[in-house]
Amino acid sequence: MITVVLVDDEPLVRSGLRAILESASDITVVGEADDGAAAHALVRSLRPDVVLMDVRMPRVDGIAATRLIVELDRPPAVVVVTTFENDDYVYDALRAGARGFLLKRASAQDFVNAVRTVHEGDSLLFPGAIRSLVTAVGAPGGGGLDGARLTNREAEVLRLLAGGLSNAEIADEIHLGVETVRTHVGNILAKLGVRDRVQAVIAAYESGFVSSR
């Protein structure tokens, strides 16, 4: 059984999340808090497996609360919940130690899956990378991106990379030197905060930057 604590300043949101999560037989919501300070206290006493945390809250916000919580010993997995895709607070929260993030408009199944995922492993894979990429979804061949950290060229390279091409093949494909491709790939990995091209591909799929089917 996975125990969950909900943190959001709106009772309506908490109720909704509770209803969604409790419909899964392996998940129990053991507590709710309406601000970061209360969340910290609640987590210390209840020791849940997972915390669903709104980033934007009065007084102690989700970032500070996340920071406090992950400093506990054997801390729960914190999943940040947000309304907006382009929310810099989410970025900060991920840096503060959150295991992943979800949009409030995600489906019920998404929430259930997210809780299970962070509980099992160490994932909601590469939240930082996915966060960087969600805002970059757009032009297929290299059109105008915006909030993304990736440049047009980098996005193009990532797309080919996610097609399973080697650096040399990418170079051939877009008529560049292999060295240049290596540079772009290196920059992509750095910007996404992932270790290698495998993780970059995963981030590309998980974020919807490329999509299956």
Next chain:
Amino acid sequence: MITVVLVDDEPLVRSGLRAILESASDITVVGEADDGAAAHALVRSLRPDVVLMDVRMPRVDGIAATRLIVELDRPPAVVVVTTFENDDYVYDALRAGARGFLLKRASAQDFVNAVRTVHEGDSLLFPGAIRSLVTAVGAPGGGGLDGARLTNREAEVLRLLAGGLSNAEIADEIHLGVETVRTHVGNILAKLGVRDRVQAVIAAYESGFVSSR
């Protein structure tokens, strides 16, 4: 404009595909055939970009027709369409040179995407790998697979691999020697017919063996 030839022995199916594809402004169905021999002749005269081919047909079947078509110079991309997931004919067709395969129950958008994909690049990525994996979807942690080529252990390794883990990390995770993991990974790559772990991850996503969100 992408030109397409449809090959299926049932007029109903051809009509359906035609309606779906012509709803896309960049796709035109330039011809239809109801068996493999007619398909071959039609493709030679019309030189379409893409052929959607049923595998199961009377007289000259889809496999033989695919073989004939891909032997033309500058042949069109052949996409095999089938009713059943566990259809060995599909396997043969892929070996015969088909660029990908689709289930008849796929969505309208899937068909449109498939046509565009094979027309642009060289993909419907790793059709052989995906074919191997679609039948393997099932137990998350290593339950009973069946028609899959992968053993339980290999499926488990692939799942971790698709989580972005290195060989050493996989070895740690399931308490094996790195050498053993290397062997499993090697076998996985061979069975899927892909070159490296990056392509294996892509196949895992494209096949639904692992799924985003």
Next chain:
DNA sequence: GACCGCCTCCCCCGCGCGGGTGATCTGCCG
């Protein structure tokens, strides 16, 4: 008993990959 598939581990070899660093050229912006 012989056989085979699966799992486990081992060695060697070549190469692609990723990190670090630096260079040049372009175009944009203040």
Next chain:
DNA sequence: CGGCAGATCACCCGCGCGGGGGAGGCGGTC
């Protein structure tokens, strides 16, 4: 004009990865 970001290419280094073998144990089937 100077500054800066993006794009291009370069070299070095270490290592993880993948291919090619081989080998032993274990549990099934014939």
